[in-house]
Every structure is written in structure tokens, then in C-alpha cells.
Amino acid sequence: MTTRYEPAIDVEALRAIDAHVHIEIDAHGHSSLPDDLAEAASKYFRTDGPRPDLDSIAQYYRERQMAAVVFTVDSESHLGHPPISSVEIAEGAARNNDVLIPFGSVDPRKGATAVDTARRLIEDHGVRGFKFHPTVQGFDPSDPAYAPLYAALEDAGVVALFHTGQTGIGAGMPGGRGFRLGLSNPILLDGVAADFPGLQIIMAHPSVPWQDEALSVATHKHNTWIDLSGWSPKYFPEQLVRAANSYLKDRILFGSDFPLLTPDRWLSDAEKTALKPEVMPGILKANAARLLGLTSLA
Secondary structure, eight states: OOOOOOOOOOGGGOSEEEEEEEOOBOTTSOBSSOHHHHHHHHHHHTOOOOOOOHHHHHHHHHHTTEEEEEEOOOOHHHHOOOOOOHHHHHHHHHHTTTTEEEOBOOOGGGTHHHHHHHHHHHHHHOOOEEEEOHHHHTOOTTOGGGHHHHHHHHHHTOEEEEEOSOOSTTTTSGGGGGOOGGGGOGGGGHHHHHHOTTSEEEEESOOTTOHHHHHHHHHHOTTEEEEOOSSOGGGOOHHHHHHHHTTTGGGEEOOOOBTTSOHHHHHHHHTTSSOOTTTHHIIIIIHHHHHTTSSOOO
């Protein structure tokens, strides 16, 4: 019998909600990426660190009094590599519902199958959102072909999280392994936000080299959010810090990109930046709690 995820998170007791945590290996030892991409990514990021499984990640965040949004990326059409199961991630989050919040992933290029899979993940397994990586999945998020998928997510009231900006996946490989960075330009999400105003969209990461495009979209479309994952805060673009301190402070989210970047390092480095102490409670927890339905959106 399937266990449907229902959160049991004590928001008041949390220090933070990490909105961006990757499950890179499953309980069977299956990796989220083909071996050649995983090896190239390790070289690019200069890390050979452990890739913990879901239950270990839950314990890691529990020890830090944090909650975490967890997900994988289904890129089967583009990579020819079977994804980690989003069902298993949702079931693992249900086992650890005091600290984990599951997002699903579907391969947009699978058309109606992706829509059906998304609906099952929402209805049967309780996922709270979906992760997309246009560059790695090889799709243009502005293409009208994906409107049925966005409509299904909007109808269900779940979140769509999109990778934006450059990526280390494929970096240094011949032709970047055929990946196209331009598919992750956040301006491609402007039309999605316009056509689906009830869909809450997270633009993940400092969107280098398109930071101004991300800020423009977020300023104009209030159903868009920015997470601060994937970069040490000491490298954040100046205009992003300025927005986080002022006009976008209620729609900026803490994210680490764990296991690539740990929340410990992120928090330590953030203390050395111009991020204002008075905006940090919102960035670290309150904004994500509202977005994810853990507290009122009012």
C-alpha cells in the first residue's frame, strides 16, 4: 500500500527551510546521472564528496533543525538514462515527513505521459512541486507544447522549480555534451508565468549570466520566486543582493544545492555578505513556508 506524503513539520522549531536539495543516488545505488556526466561534474565542481541517500539526508537536516525540499531530475529522453524514482523519493519523504518535502520530476518531452505521471505523483503520492532543468532535459520551457503540463500543475496548486543560468553539468565535455545553456535563460519563464498566473514558479540559482532577466521577471510577475542555491553567497551578483534586501525580499528563498554546497557553508558565507539581518528570517524560512503551504500565504 502506498503511503501518501503529508507534512508533519514544526515550522516554529525550524532554523531554515532549504528549498533546493538533490537526491543523487537511490537506495539501489542507481545514480541520477550517467557515469560520464557524473565524473565530469565531479571534476568541474572539484568535489568527490559523498552522495548520501534520502534517509541520510533527512537525518542530516534533522540534526540541523532544518527542513529540505528534495527531488531528482528525469532527463530520460535527452540522456537515455533511467531516472531515480520520484515515487521512491515521495515515499522516503513520507517516512521523514518531519523534515523532508518531496518534489517530483517528469520528463516534459514525454508529452501526455508526463502530464499523467505528474497527476499521479500529486494525487497518489502528495508531492508539493516539480523540478525542471531545461538544459539537461533538453527542452525550451516557453514552447506551447508544454502548456498542458503547466496547466496540470497550476490546477493542482503545486510549485514548478526551474533551473536557471549556467550549469556545471556537461561542462568541459566535448561540446558541453550537446547541452544548450540558453534553454535555462529565465526570460523563457516570463511567458509561462504570464499564461499560468496561478502557477508558482521558482527560478533556481543566481541566474548567471542572466541575473537581470530573472530580476525583471520576478519584479513583473509576482507568481515567481528566486532561490539562492548553487553559489556561495559571497559570489552573489550585487543586483541580486540588492533585490533580496528590498523589493523582492518576500519572494527570495534559501537553497543550498546540497550535496554540492552544504547549508553550513551557505549560512557561514552569508554572514560575510551585505544581506541584511532583518531580511534573513524571511529568506531562510518564512517565505518558503508560505510558498509550500506550511503556513498561510496571507
